[in-house]
Amino acid sequence: TRSTRPQRMLKAVQKNATKGNPESVISAIDYFCKHSEWAMNVGDEKGSILDSVVTEVNPSTVLELGTYCGYSTVRIARLLSPGTKFITLEFNPANVTVARQIIAHAGLQDKVTVVEGSSGDLIPQMKERFGITTFDFIFLDHWKDRYLPDIKLFEECGLLRKGSVLLADNVICPGAPEYLEYVRNSPRYESRYYPAHLEYTTLEDGMEKSVFLG
Numbered sequence: 001t002r003s004t005r006p007q008r009m010l011k012a013v014q015k016n017a018t019k020g021n022p023e024s025v026i027s028a029i030d031y032f033c034k035h036s037e038w039a040m041n042v043g044d045e046k047g048s049i050l051d052s053v054v055t056e057v058n059p060s061t062v063l064e065l066g067t068y069c070g071y072s073t074v075r076i077a078r079l080l081s082p083g084t085k086f087i088t089l090e091f092n093p094a095n096v097t098v099a100r101q102i103i104a105h106a107g108l109q110d111k112v113t114v115v116e117g118s119s120g121d122l123i124p125q126m127k128e129r130f131g132i133t134t135f136d137f138i139f140l141d142h143w144k145d146r147y148l149p150d151i152k153l154f155e156e157c158g159l160l161r162k163g164s165v166l167l168a169d170n171v172i173c174p175g176a177p178e179y180l181e182y183v184r185n186s187p188r189y190e191s192r193y194y195p196a197h198l199e200y201t202t203l204e205d206g207m208e209k210s211v212f213l214g
Ligand SMILES: O=C(NC/C=C/[C@H]1O[C@@H](n2cnc3c(NCCO)ncnc32)[C@H](O)[C@@H]1O)c1cc(-c2ccc(F)cc2)cc(O)c1O
Pocket: 040, 041, 042, 065, 066, 067, 068, 069, 089, 090, 091, 092, 095, 117, 118, 119, 120, 141, 142, 143, 144, 146, 169, 170, 173, 174, 198, 199
């Protein structure tokens, strides 16, 4: 049967990227998406914003929602200090399989744990299953209508501390209006919008960085 786009992306990484070289994995995926098939990776322009926020926060604990093929997982993991606890959640088992292979090709398999399951089920398990008290940095890039319920879940589960940073992709395209309204109007967050473009296109998109104030 016909391969899937994530499988074709993995093949492109295995063919064109150097094993153990995260930068070459990132470049191979961006090349694939620009010249072969568009895919919903955060991409190079928004990826640079992600890089700068991760570098600024220099987190000890990181959570990503929506691994997909592992592109942003590789971008984040390559910047983390040794000993950082990084967990990424993905509920599609086929995507988990591809992501684990792309992360391994980059040589970053020891830096991140890819957990199969849905955020709604897994977020409440973070403390007991992974020994996490709070997250320093959270990257939201899963279904856009789940951003708001999941940030509320973080609050309910006591997973945020004063200064925790949440970065949300696609707040314009496809858009996360209820999430934006919440973080921009809640006295518990200090929010800032980073304008950019939808990955690999000229369409408007952007990322929202929100700092939890406690
Ligand atoms: O839809 C987009 N991303 C979704 C990501 C989904 C991935 O994350 C996984 N996932 C989803 N919900 C959960 C969940 N929890 C929630 C359910 O319980 N828990 C765990 N994993 C979850 C899926 O299995 C996928 O692997 C998007 C679209 C465009 C786009 C823009 C313009 C266009 F024209 C077309 C597309 C651009 C982007 O950058 C985008 O990120």
